[in-house]
Amino acid sequence: MELTNREIARYSRQIILPGIGVKGQKRLKASSVLIVGAGGLGCPVSSNLAGAGIGTLGIIDYDNIEITNLHRQLLHSESSIGKSKVESIKNFIANLNSDVKVQTHQVLLNSKNALEIITKYDLVVDASDNVATRYLLNDACVLENKTLISGSALQMEGQMTVYNYKNGPCYRCIFPKPPPPETVQNCGDGGVLGAITGVIGSLQSMEVIKVILDHDDVLAGKLLLYDGASCSFRTIKLRNKRQDCDVCGVTPNITKLIDYEQFCGMAASDKDSGLNILESNERVTVEDYRNYNKDHLLIDVRSANEFEICKLNNAINIPIKRLLADKIDNDLKEEMKEKSVFVVCRRGNDSQLAVRHLNEKLGIRSKDLIGGLHSWTHTIDKDFPIY
Ligand SMILES: Nc1ncnc2c1ncn2[C@@H]1O[C@H](COP(=O)(O)OP(=O)(O)OP(=O)(O)O)[C@@H](O)[C@H]1O
Ligand SMILES: [Zn+2]
Numbered sequence: 001m002e003l004t005n006r007e008i009a010r011y012s013r014q015i016i017l018p019g020i021g022v023k024g025q026k027r028l029k030a031s032s033v034l035i036v037g038a039g040g041l042g043c044p045v046s047s048n049l050a051g052a053g054i055g056t057l058g059i060i061d062y063d064n065i066e067i068t069n070l071h072r073q074l075l076h077s078e079s080s081i082g083k084s085k086v087e088s089i090k091n092f093i094a095n096l097n098s099d100v101k102v103q104t105h106q107v108l109l110n111s112k113n114a115l116e117i118i119t120k121y122d123l124v125v126d127a128s129d130n131v132a133t134r135y136l137l138n139d140a141c142v143l144e145n146k147t148l149i150s151g152s153a154l155q156m157e158g159q160m161t162v163y164n165y166k167n168g169p170c171y172r173c174i175f176p177k178p179p180p181p182e183t184v185q186n187c188g189d190g191g192v193l194g195a196i197t198g199v200i201g202s203l204q205s206m207e208v209i210k211v212i213l214d215h216d217d218v219l220a221g222k223l224l225l226y227d228g229a230s231c232s233f234r235t236i237k238l239r240n241k242r243q244d245c246d247v248c249g250v251t252p253n254i255t256k257l258i259d260y261e262q263f264c265g266m267a268a269s270d271k272d273s274g275l276n277i278l279e280s281n282e283r284v285t286v287e288d289y290r291n292y293n294k295d296h297l298l299i300d301v302r303s304a305n306e307f308e309i310c311k312l313n314n315a316i317n318i319p320i321k322r323l324l325a326d327k328i329d330n331d332l333k334e335e336m337k338e339k340s341v342f343v344v345c346r347r348g349n350d351s352q353l354a355v356r357h358l359n360e361k362l363g364i365r366s367k368d369l370i371g372g373l374h375s376w377t378h379t380i381d382k383d384f385p386i387y
Contacts (some may be wrong), residue, residue: 002028007099011053024213025053029210032056033301034121036109036137038063038085040192041127041151043075044201050093052099052209058121060105061085068387072194109133111257114140123211125204127152131178132260138171139257140161142248149207151200154190154226158200161238162207164248165220173221173242174183178264182275182353209306232315240370282355284367285374291340295383296340299323299366301354310385312344312376320350333362340368341363346387 003025008015034052035042038061049057065076065083069133074086075092086104093102108129118140126137126148134150141148141164148163150171161208164170203224210218219350225234247254284292300307300315307317318328328336343356343366345351351368360365367376376382 002025004027004369008055010097010099011261014052016077019213019215025289028053028209029055030297031123032058032121033123033125034058034060034118035125035127035173036060036133037127037129038073038089039069039127039129040072040153040194040197042085042202043073044198044204045125045127045151046089046205047096048202048205049208050097050102052205053097053297054208054212055110056101056121058103058105059086059089060104060107060117060183068188072192072197073327074194074198076079085277106330109136109361111136111259111371113190114257115144118144118146123208124148125134126207127201127204131181131332132264132266134171135178135263135312136260139247139254142170142172142258147211149211151204153192154185154187154193156193156196158196158203158226158228159223160200160226161223162205162218162220163209165211165218166229168220169238169241170370171234172246173240173245173372175236176242177244181265193228195254196226199226199228203281223318241303256259267295276350276370282359283352283369283370285370286380289369290380291341292342294340296342297336298337299343299354301343301345301350306346309387310373312373315344320345320354323354326362333364336362336364336366343367344369344376345372347374 001056003022011025015022016109021341030053032383033049034055035045038046038059042059042061046057063090065080065085066082069076070078076088080088084106086106090102090104093100107113109117114136124137124141124146125136128137130136137148147165148171150163152158162168207219221238222235223238225236241248243250243299246252275372298315300311300313300317301323302321303319304317316332324326341364343354348368348371351372355366355368358366373384374386377386
């Protein structure tokens with residue numbers, strides 16, 4: 001595969017690097033990389049790899065662009081809100097570097113389609129945002145013998161590593177069991193800064209290029225931790241490949257893809273509504289709450305920052321962490337014992353945890369507002385801010 005004069009000019013600033021050269025540029029051109037997720041990490045990964053001249057990029061995402069994506073998913077734009085993320089990235093790349101072939105897959109990557117998609121590419125980048133997809137991708141990459149460049153970002157921190165590279169560990173070697181679902185936070189719950197996803201996505205792109213160029217020092221068997229708040233990078237050594245790993249071990253139990261949502265403890269009915277742990281008499285609809293006209297207390301368990309964004313009339317803020325740690329003002333606690341208490345949060349998950357805690361640990365009878373403030377906006381007041 002030769003380079004055209006145009007390609008020589010376009011990539012000249014990287015071709016002259018000692019570690020790349022014409023040979024390296026030709027390797028990049030001959031490579032194909034699959035990027036799973038066209039969001040916070042997928043955007044910087046796509047632009048870096050397209051700019052660097054990877055011959056073929058596959059982009060998978062089932063989702064459409066929302067306004068809440070635009071602070072960090074910088075290849076998408078206001079005019080594309082409501083439209084497909086993968087098409088948006090394809091358009092961006094067509095403008096940036098028309099020599100790159102882009103294959104879009106507007107689907108949810110799952111156990112049925114993963115192997116047939118992954119097999120077409122040399123390398124896979126995990127730019128997704130959920131544990132089930134991480135295990136799915138890991139197992140599919142082990143079964144198809146592909147290296148997986150994995151990244152994650154939340155709040156002001158991020159992590160990155162390369163799995164299944166030259167006999168190194170896979171994700172399951174490090175994390176044989178998924179974390180309890182209630183302990184997992186995503187960007188929608190915990191927040192994230194766009195500069196963080198930018199850093200981690202760029203680090204992933206760098207490892208992709210190093211793997212393709214067969215660089216000596218690929219970040220496999222090690223985990224890079226980045227803390228944006230203190231601007232510190234740390235690398236920790238990971239354990240070696242596990243001989244008894246369920247998927248990459250000597251006698252693997254997993255020889256074909258499984259049901260990853262079940263494996264990660266996400267029951268089918270939980271996917272949209274999240275938690276569902278309360279009895280029906282501990283819950284009220286937002287309409288019932290709106291019609292309740294007796295004296296009561298409304299406790300909003302979102303963070304102080306979120307409470308500042310918007311709040312219902314007379315709501316009192318006790319962030320969920322404080323409430324679960326019983327850090328409630330004594331006078332307020334006494335008042336809560338005497339009055340009817342309702343609890344609200346953004347989407348009706350934390351409010352259930354709060355109600356359970358209040359009832360079981362503090363003997364305070366309370367009810368949660370089903371669907372939280374999202375439901376309030378959708379059914380009671382469409383002008384109430386939604387985020
Ligand atoms: N199994 C999957 N198949 C296809 N796309 C996936 C899969 N899992 C996650 N994704 C995509 O990965 C992307 C991850 O992006 P990001 O972490 O920035 O979150 P988001 O869903 O865009 O935003 P937010 O969490 O703020 O709503 C999303 O666009 C999501 O649709
Ligand atoms: Zn393994």
